[in-house]
Amino acid sequence: MAAQKSVRMEDYPCDVIRNFSIIAHIDHGKSTLADRLLEMTGTLTKSLKASESQYMDKLKVERERGITVKAQTASMLYDYNGQKHLLNLIDTPGHVDFSWEVSRSMAACEGALLLVDATQGVQAQSLSVFHTAKERGLTIIPVLNKIDLPAAQPDRIKAQMESTFGIDPADVLEISAKTGQNCANILRAIVERIPPPQGSTKEKLKAFLFDSSYDRYRGVISLVSVQNGILRKGDKVASIYTRKKYEVIDVGIMHPEEVPTGQLYPGQVGYISCNMKQSSEAHIGDTLHRVGEPVDPMPGFKPAKAMAGIFPVDTSDFIKLEESIRRLTLTDRSVTVQRESSTALGQGCRLGFLGTLHMDVFRQRLEDEYDANIIITAPTVPYRVVYKDRTVDVSNPTDFPDVTDASAGLREIQEPVVKASIIVPEDYLGEMMDLCFSHRAEDLDHRYLETSGTSSSRAMVTCTIPLSEVVTDFFDKLKSRSSGFASFDYEDAGYKASNLVKMVFLLNGKPVDALALVVHRSVEQEVGRLWVKKLHKVIPRQLFEVPIQAAVGKKVVARETLSAVRADVTAGLYGGHYERKMKHLENQKESKRKMKRIGNVDLPQEAFFDILRTKTNS
Numbered sequence: 043m044a045a046q047k048s049v050r051m052e053d054y055p056c057d058v059i060r061n062f063s064i065i066a067h068i069d070h071g072k073s074t075l076a077d078r079l080l081e082m083t084g085t086l087t088k089s090l091k092a093s094e095s096q097y098m099d100k101l102k103v104e105r106e107r108g109i110t111v112k113a114q115t116a117s118m119l120y121d122y123n124g125q126k127h128l129l130n131l132i133d134t135p136g137h138v139d140f141s142w143e144v145s146r147s148m149a150a151c152e153g154a155l156l157l158v159d160a161t162q163g164v165q166a167q168s169l170s171v172f173h174t175a176k177e178r179g180l181t182i183i184p185v186l187n188k189i190d191l192p193a194a195q196p197d198r199i200k201a202q203m204e205s206t207f208g209i210d211p212a213d214v215l216e217i218s219a220k221t222g223q224n225c226a227n228i229l230r231a232i233v234e235r236i237p238p239p240q241g242s243t244k245e246k247l248k249a250f251l252f253d254s255s256y257d258r259y260r261g262v263i264s265l266v267s268v269q270n271g272i273l274r275k276g277d278k279v280a281s282i283y284t285r286k287k288y289e290v291i292d293v294g295i296m297h298p299e300e301v302p303t304g305q306l307y308p309g310q311v312g313y314i315s316c317n318m319k320q321s322s323e324a325h326i327g328d329t330l331h332r333v334g335e336p337v338d339p340m341p342g343f344k345p346a347k348a349m350a351g352i353f354p355v356d357t358s359d360f361i362k363l364e365e366s367i368r369r370l371t372l373t374d375r376s377v378t379v380q381r382e383s384s385t386a387l388g389q390g391c392r393l394g395f396l397g398t399l400h401m402d403v404f405r406q407r408l409e410d411e412y413d414a415n416i417i418i419t420a421p422t423v424p425y426r427v428v429y430k431d432r433t434v435d436v437s438n439p440t441d442f443p444d445v446t447d448a449s450a451g452l453r454e455i456q457e458p459v460v461k462a463s464i465i466v467p468e469d470y471l472g473e474m475m476d477l478c479f480s481h482r483a484e485d486l487d488h489r490y491l492e493t494s495g496t497s498s499s500r501a502m503v504t505c506t507i508p509l510s511e512v513v514t515d516f517f518d519k520l521k522s523r524s525s526g527f528a529s530f531d532y533e534d535a536g537y538k539a540s541n542l543v544k545m546v547f548l549l550n551g552k553p554v555d556a557l558a559l560v561v562h563r564s565v566e567q568e569v570g571r572l573w574v575k576k577l578h579k580v581i582p583r584q585l586f587e588v589p590i591q592a593a594v595g596k597k598v599v600a601r602e603t604l605s606a607v608r609a610d611v612t613a614g615l616y617g618g619h620y621e622r623k624m625k626h627l628e629n630q631k632e633s634k635r636k637m638k639r640i641g642n643v644d645l646p647q648e649a650f651f652d653i654l655r656t657k658t659n660s
Contacts, residue, residue: 241308
């Protein structure tokens with residue numbers, strides 16, 4: 043390691059640089075292959091490798107769950123035919139929720155390794171990312187991993203790759219990342235097949251910002267891909283997006299930890315540290331240029347959004363929570379943040395996520411890295427409300443209009459939809475079609491990936507499905523109904539008109555704003571009944587009878603009644619006429635009627651937490 047700590051960047055012009063990423067479905071061996079490449083190029087020593095298995099997966103949540111969440115970058119020096127080459131690996135996650143990380147990693151690459159498990163075959167995420175890479179014009183190197191396993195079927199999987207991706211089986215490299223078998227062929231293929239980046243030192247400086255992290259002592263650390271010009275320590279640079287100016291304090295490469303080099307040349311990928319203190323200033327997809335020398339911006343990204351509210355369990359912790367979220371969103375810029383307040387839960391933030399796994403990982407990172415004690419409301423999506431004179435985007439169900447109100451001037455409600463792909467063994471095809479239908483899928487279609495007629499042949503189901511159906515518990519149901527064999531991916535497909543209504547819950551005739559829901563008209567009664575039963579279980583009994591109602595507009599669609607706590611007012615009476623008892627009972631009844639008229643039901647925070655924790659499990 044020590045011998046390589048000094049790297050002269052001017053020795054690596056564009057023609058000896060290769061920028062690549064690894065495309066793989068979750069658990070196909072991507073992190074293991076990344077480790078193997080780092081080890082083979084001498085970037086990591088074997089002793090360090092042994093202590094740091096899955097080196098590129100640095101987060102605690104990544105190691106616990108065995109998934110890649112945060113894309114990492116590493117520069118490797120590789121000797122090919124006597125010529126030193128600079129290989130930049132831009133790591134990508136494999137789960138459907140992290141497609142944002144994948145798309146922006148792709149933008150800094152010219153090629154990609156398409157990694158497929160020789161035992162499991164092509165999965166939905168590989169398919170989706172393959173098409174993203176093709177659209178961006180990346181050169182694809184197909185790689186078959188885990189060929190050392192007894193269950194490996196390389197010939198069958200190669201035929202599958204040919205029918206699915208149109209890849210020539212002769213181009214597929216067969217390897218085992220775990221044992222290192224044939225891995226040297228990958229490094230040769232990267233140099234031989236992937237084209238070098240295009241760029242000139244004579245052009246104006248143009249650097250693409252594709253990732254950032256936060257250091258408590260140095261502020262924001264940005265990862266950049268230099269397109270043109272030379273980026274040097276001490277340069278004054280400006281952001282096209284924010285128009286703010288900065289001085290570059292430090293510049294270098296990730297080898298695999300930070301190694302200062304003083305400058306970066308065209309086609310090179312590295313980190314820069316400048317006087318950027320606010321996390322909100324580092325915009326992924328932004329273009330940096332030298333002050334006074336503007337350039338055309340690189341195309342940015344606009345990921346789809348699913349929304350959820352985050353509130354501290356102790357309302358006095360809000361400022362600390364907001365700061366933690368601000369720091370964490372710097373390393374995960376696909377999350378959007380805005381403040382919101384709720385009468386029931388107090389002050390909190392409304393966050394945009396890419397899916398429920400993304401949301402759950404973010405929650406775990408808040409708890410792991412910042413000791414936050416939080417409650418997350420169930421996810422919603424941004425709806426588009428079209429009035430006669432304007433269009434409004436609504437993310438919070440509380441702000442959703444009453445569609446039954448004719449005076450509001452509503453034309454239609456639109457909801458975001460996605461194009462979904464599901465790859466599943468043929469035996470589970472019926473279950474998948476049924477699942478899609480029950481989640482309001484349209485344009486349902488399927489085709490077989492293998493025509494061999496064997497029992498192991500698989501089918502690909504495609505459909506258009508509302509994003510609101512996907513972000514709740516669709517993925518869990520998909521896995522359980524396919525015994526874990528189905529793989530799933532989706533991409534944004536715009537907005538579509540839909541028959542949606544706002545459901546409010548009334549306790550003793552008064553609405554509870556934090557529990558408002560947006561539901562499809564076809565399931566309003568089913569959802570209403572489910573929720574009033576849930577509320578009936580968690581609300582503490584009062585001294586008066588409490589009706590719990592679910593209402594759409596002015597129509598009540600479901601009701602449960604919480605009976606009153608009754609004291610035994612006749613316990614102290616003995617002897618005498620029965621009318622004495624009746625008089626006491628009538629007085630009690632009258633008091634309870636009066637209480638019900640003026641009484642408020644105070645819903646404790648614990649009850650909210652119980653409801654919201656079980657919302658997505660209903």
